[in-house]
Amino acid sequence: MMKSFDRTEVTLLLCIPVLIGLGFILPQWIVNYIQVSLGTGLVAISVMTQMRSGLVSFGQGLFFCIGGYTAGMAGKFLGISDLFLLLFLGALAGLAISFLLGFLLRRYREIFYAMLTLAVSMILFGLLSSTEELGSTDGFNLASPTYLGWSPEGEMARYALYIATCIPALLCALLLHRYLRSPMGFVGEAIRENELRVEYLGTSAHKSVHITYVLAATVSAIGGVLWALALGHVDPEMTNWTTSGQFVFISILSGTGNIISPLFGTFILEIIRVYAVEISPNTWQLMIGSIMLLTIIFLPKGLWSLIQPSSSVVRTTLKKSTKDSKETSS
Amino acid sequence: MKHFLRTGFSFKSTSKKSLFLSLAALSSLGLSSSVMPALADGHKELKIGFVTFLSGGAAGPFGVPARNAAELMIQAINKGTVPAPYNSKGLAGASISPIFVDEASKQKVADYKKLVQKDKVDIVVGYISSGSCKAIAPVAEEAKKFTILFDCGTPQIFEKIVTNPKYVFRTGAHATMDNVAAARYLMARNIDASSIAGINQNYAWGQDSWKDFSQSMKALKPGLKVSTEQFPKIYAGQYGSEISVLLTKKPNVIHSSFWGGDMEAFVLQGSARGVFKRSKVILTTGETATNRLGTQMPDGTIIGARGPHGALAPEGPLNDWFRKAYFDRFGSLPTYPSYKMAQALLGLKTAADKAGKTDQDAIMAALRGSEFDTPSGKVTMALSNGHQAIQDTAYGMYKFDKSTGKSSLVDIQRFKAKCVNPPKGVSSTDWIASNFKGADCK
Amino acid sequence: MLTAVAISLDGLGFAAWLFLASVGLTLIYGVMRILNIAHGGFYALGAYSAAWAIGLYTQTGQTIALTYLIIPMAALIVGVVAGLTIERGVMRHMYGRDEVLMVLVTYAIFLILEDVTKLIWGTDSYIAYQPAYWLGTIEIFGIPYTVYKFLTIGIALATGFILWWGLTRTRTGKLLLVVINDREISSALGINVTLFFTATFVIGATLGALGGALTAPEISVVPGIGAEIIVMAFAVIVIGGMGSIGGAMIGALIVGFARALSVHLYPPAELFSIYIVMALVLAIKPYGLFALSEGRKI
16 A cells, blocks of 8 residues: 655655766765765664654664674675675564564663663674674675676776665665654654553554564664675674764754654764864864754754754654653643 | 753753853864964975874874874975985975874775875875774775875785785784794793783784784794683773783783783783782783883883884984984884884885886885885885885883883894794795794894 | 682772762762763863872872872862863753753763863873872782772772762752652752752762772873773663662672673673673663662553
């Protein structure tokens, strides 16, 4: 049963040819950052998807890393280089592991969800850091991908990979957007507002959280595969808590009102970082910290509010009314 | 969960403006310290991107000393004030214009591509972490950009990652040399090593260092016992438990590849509890701490510098000049990361001057397989088609002179490059496993 | 026997350090419901200022004994100056915002503090070993332990006790508990909530700085030490139950002993022992060992 496309979906679909076109026009170094941002952006939107249910994952790097390492290991040990197969394997690994972990994690909320996701991702970090076969903390390199037997070279390979990154990334964003607009997605929002009421109404909050978790994990794993292929390198830093923290910060800073905003925000923040490093190589962290603070103060709903001043479709998690509504109703 | 301040209270009364001003002031404070020296006296310019750690735990011991050395050498090369044979101005007449980048800036590969494509640098010199080098090496080959790795240790770069390098060079010897030489030092000095222990950080560097060292020891002294292998987390800072284990097991020799703050913390905590009295401790990167620990570093600790750098550097006019120039400018003596940066830039100058032009291919062709003098002695680009340097190395024992308040290294033992580096075409692990076949130690 | 004693002492020593490093974090969370990442920044500032001050002082050649005064003084100055500046300058404008957003705010402050520390003290390491050496060592079963380590264990216990006593046995402490329980009602009752918040933040910051200042003599103070402490401290207070002082103590003990056990018996597990403990505890007690129970609201 296909509903007609809404504005966000149309934008996302339009973005595909636009981004691909930009790939030929913009200077190469910017295209690189777009490509990298699409990979990490997918993780940011999956963090945002969970935020809609009031769940903050401080360990989303786990699936980002699982995706990247699955693709890397499939190439290293099985000699698989086909991009579609790698994407499929990465997504499958993310899905399978998150499905199992979901039984544990779906019981947790708030800061405990954050800390438990963090703990699990750090266990993987520890394991990978002491596995010499996988290069330990240095990680290992990935070969260039092939496309159904076609193995382009040079400039062609670069464009092919860029296009092959744009399409799945935006389709994943579309999928998550669909999910958030579906009845199941709205149950997530209801859980954030008041979980007990959700259960009294006869829906299983656990089940909804589980589905959200698995979906977010799968998209993150795809992001991991795309990112790893863009860089040609994976290392355990992908699942370190600092990486996961970045994703949370990106989603909050960009605003959780729209699925496009974290994708866009990832790129904007990446460019801000690049210029901070360039202008002030010794104190770029100070600049980024200041920009973050200023954003929070002057744009409380995230960068997205610059583009779309009043997000009428969905309420953002940043509204403090979240918790208030609980109290007023008690 | 209760939530607070739905009603606002009085907290929001202070104006946002003052906050904004204070933040702006903070940011500008950050900016002012980062103004680059403009170097525009030459008519021709070579733009070089320098990538080292400028933040985080590796900045103090490695990144900043390396950047300092780069600044010093760039100025000296541009002015032609380096002693002979480097006393001509610039690189084949072209002056160097540097761009510094923080290696700890999260997106190493994208930042590298930006240096090449947007900043249009002619050469990239940098990378301290082996992880960075592993990621950058293939990208550099793909981008066809002349890149010099100046410090990172892992032998895998040319043994596994880029086996047929065209554009990537490493002007410093790789880490296998450090640990083979450490083992050879123990043998040469007849130090009892019937039981050994290791305390190394739990990441690639620490694991590889311990593997090379323990394998070398087993090859040189069959039948020795490994009493414990400790692998604390990097930046752990607290080594109480590990020290207790080392004290209970009482190994004859303790090997550690700890670096920077971790190494200094281990020395402080270990010497306070007598570890250094019960066992002979060998610190493969200990040199960066020799000028700062004073009496806290126990006499007799075996110190390495990842090559014949710093206090282990051979005497000569080049070294004397470098030490003095560095001390005059920065108020402290240069440590091994500074030497390695100087080494990279002098290698580059040798090649550029020999080529006589600043064209990338010409400089690379001249650098391939070349030999050049540095403050640390002679360097030969001997391995991996002339892309990987080898050089002599040395270890020595720490000695602190209370009357002058200065530290020095005594009982220095030098090892020829071919004694502690694998021959052409043999990988480091295979070489150690073959009991150092082909090593020339005469 | 030797190993058992060594494990206990090492575990205790590590736990004391963990407790001192994390108690400020749990206090601020308990009162203000802010997960304060800037805590790592306070820790680093404390360590730097103590190491720097001790270095300056010992150059004068005076007795080492006074350095034991410098440590708490450095922590207090950092806590008051940095704590007040940040609370008045930034945090105050943010109260009432979403908890997750507050994490982001404190993260931004942490990033700024990292570079401010670097701008003040540079990137070279600072070494202030004198207080740790001056007290000497005692041998227990033939293994020397520094007296300074026992001193930190004592200070950790004392800090825990003073906080417990201050919170439950003094008028101010009881008022604070009221504020924690219901901020609006306390405000209506005429309690100056603003003042309590400021005081808590400053005390929390001072405790963070004290953790750093007490550690400084044992380590080499380098950039980045603040970042290392944050996640460790989070784990400790989550295990114990967020916002509970006693919980932080138990959490520190559990993590400390887990680490000592792995180092002595199975070194490869050291890297992630803390996270395994955290995952296990949370799997059994989802809200930490000493979590305050909260009513579910319909």
